[in-house]
Amino acid sequence: MSETKMVSLDEMDEQLIQKAEAEGVETMWDRKKAMKAPCGFGEKGVCCRICAMGPCRVSPVEGKGAQRGICGATADTIVARNLARMIAAGTSAHSDHARDIAHVMHMASRDGNYTIKDERKLLSLAEEWEVNTEGRDIYDVAHEVAEIALNEFGKPFGTLKFLERAPEPRKKIWRELDIEPRAIDREIATIMHSTHMGCTSDAESLLKIGMRTALADGWGGSMIGTVFSDILFGTPVPRETEANLGVLEEKQVNIILHGHEPSLSEMIVMAAQDPQIIKLAEEVGAEGINLAGMCCTGNEVTMRHGVKIAGNFFQQELAVLTGVIEAVIVDVQCIFPSLTPITDCYHTKFITTSPKAKITGATHIEFNEEKALESAKSIVREAIENFKNRKKEKVFIPQTKNQATLGYSVEAIIKQLDRVVNSNIDPQGTVKPLADVIKAGVLRGAAGIVGCNNPKVKHDYSHIEIMKKLIANDVIVVTTGCAAQAAAKAGLTSKDAAKLAGKGLQAVCELVDIPPVLHMGSCVDISRILTLVGETAKHMGVDNCDLPVVGVAPEWMSEKAVAIANYVIASGIDVFLGVEPPVMGSAAVVDMLTNKLEEMTGAKFFIDTDPHKLSAMMLDRIEEKRAKLEARL
Template identity: 55%
Template structure:
């Protein structure tokens, strides 16, 4: 039985009552003060990139002071949005490459997947024979960091795409060069007095997106696997009920596993558990919020407390000793909120500094010591709890997570039937799709957004798709919505159509496969590339689409652009501030198809959005005659 959104909401309502007692505010109240939103902003027709403005396009004023028309303004705003997202993912990827440079035998960071490191090194033409693994790791770290600023050539990762995709990128002139260069170029193009031609702005949007998905994010994912291990199926639990009242509760939140891995490592040490006991607790529970949660769930089975719009809820339980954050998607609200409780709000990154937090700077070269100090601080804070405020909603679900591409391929090997005797490929999945046992796949990704009833779109769409024999791969906060509802419980097979149910039983998988955090959408690109190569089809011919029904961040738009640019139609439930320009909207929903064989669909009616995806998948099947 799934946990319903109504049950989520009842739990939240109860927590907000606690909040009211201590004078805390929450996003549910702030939304009221911010709606209705500014129409100019919503349509993307406001420009403030020079101080002659801000200029707004209205029926009376069709051009800004410099003469830029609405299409130029909307297009520039869109490209800047993409650049923000690409920079964010890619800089996270860079941090991982830096962490790799600190890996050493017996150190805080070690190479946990040497095979994968060697595989990537060979791909990059680096000598691996007879090399010390740490020597190789350090060389790869340097090469990866150079990817960000190299002066010649394109991203090394592009070679992983099918030749046809690479040819399309070349013909469209959107092969990403150095990762940082595409962000700089985007900002340069959108400076006052530069590009105002929508077509050129959208081309750079795709290119900048690709520098993320087939550049910075791929560095993040691949080298995280090298350092912390490539995820394998593992059991965990999800929702606020994973917090344990008798224990010291540490919540890790953010994105970069360099921090969360260390916190988990030390929280699990005998020394720290004894310390927690000496403070009156029974033990230590680490749980996660947002993508950091996905990272440590996939590799360690650490439970997932909630996704983006639940971050305040963990503090509202009154049982959170410390919420430890690194970068991205962290509400500044956590500062004042934590002051209403005993909770320590610990910021750790110079990239993300916030008022009302304890800033404990974390670096990969002092990781162990800092992590230990943070865990200690949390333990010492246990005695400051106010028992009358403690309430942990008893909602949680079992979930099986950890489906990296490697894990999916391995799982498929187990169900290989007589017709497919090759192992280590995606062919069994292709066979399931070709025979129609599975109709196709949807990559469900992205955030929550108060513009959509939180989690409903993710959960309702997934239920509808699996009932129609469409398998789901999920990441980010979408994956957490699924896990909290129970869709990553293997028992969810009973909600599937007969074909998908059979596959779930044979492969012993849930119908919604957790592929990781948002940078891990690069895994989905690798999977799509492998499916295309193994089937001899182009990526755009596969009955596979992407969907972000509740997205909110710049990162999500960057992702959307590389998913589309990779050849996968992408369905959005929230408008990306482009409705003010017919030309930009037309390019994104149709024009780009001429370059990359895929485009966006925006539909706010969630049921319709589901129908449109099913229609698209069936149309792709028809075109293939399957």
């Protein structure tokens, strides 16, 4: 297959796609082809189906065709309303995930399945939230802290607690713009209300409540998700693993863990280590149990246990095509419903576990947190018993994988930085070394590269092109989500990749012993990036928007990504998008996003589908911010 025809960056993925064709199995790329051209109105965001007088589709061109919906809504209103609803949906996904984790902490007990793994983090959060810890059992403290977190979702008064963590000038901006989020659920409900037929029509107001809701994700749901997962399952430390479909093992029971919430995957990891379960696998003739992660669940378990990464979003079908997967175990989010028909073509069991994500045709084994380990064991047993059904003639494991070093929580990064601190002069445990190399220009800046895969882009191509370009120009990259998995597969999260970096970044990588691209976890862990940027800004006595830092979503697709982009902007960090958002039908909204937002938040959107142009824009913007910062410091 010629390079230009390839839908994936990866030769081996292409071979699997050919295998699918040969076996008459349909994949997403077949469906993408069958979809033909997308609806132009939907693509530009000017289709409204909020009430039953419509659907109304108005013209994206001013002065030509229908300019208003039946109620009189303009393209500006419709576009902004649709965008706000995407933010609400994305925020609800991250936050509902966080709520479940907080519930798990509320049920944690010393002799139960869920215990407290990072007491220090719990105690410092207790102090931050003014919970008494003196002479108290750590589990009492945990339950009280969990209850406070659960109240963050619906408290009637005040604003979110984690907002306090932001730099002072940022908090002031939020206050002045009136976008400090109140309770998380309340912000989501407010958007649904304000975007109901006949409510807000002012586009700027919609963007503002959109940002407020998005902030309830970044500094609310997502941050709770990360912090509470760390307390329950451990704060990640650097560890080694491998990534890509080559991690699948022909002689073992292969289980794909796909979805998002670590409360399930942690238990599966425990279950797969149980001697009796391992014995059962041997009894069916397997040499062991091979867990392999996919999407954000994959990120959660690789960050904390080094579980190998099978792949990212676009490899969920491809993994099944290898013919060696005994079970795909999923919980919520980013799961293709097509896993039902595709697993039907093989022996693979498709097991759903969450009442929030039941999928037609899948085997549903509800995961019960009260009996977490037992539930997990019965799910793993299903997989083991399926090993005998594997069809030898259908087996093909692509022999590609790369070494990855990951597990870079903020704490882990600071610990690495301590290597260069002369403790006679400076205290350990701060971001000072990072601030210093940025000030000195050894590092020109930093980029957070995040998000999904999208068939509008060759699989992983934009992620990798942009990462390579940035590290070659001494911009350190931090990454989460499917972008992080793309990096791991391409070898960019290995320390060896420092050779692709510019001289400055290379020197930093050697001195502090890190790869040039740091895998920081799952999508909710973008809150780690917010924390790192915020701490660096505080250390330098500036705001986030003064730092030469950019946020990038080269291949985004989900509503969650829209929420993320908006809280990143509201946090003062520019966002570069490699896929056009459905807003192009309103010149006014586009102007706000790519221009006027800067006056409000100090950050704005840059949109270009060409990864090379997009990275050039990032480098320019980083230098622009550097020049301003140098003049100030």
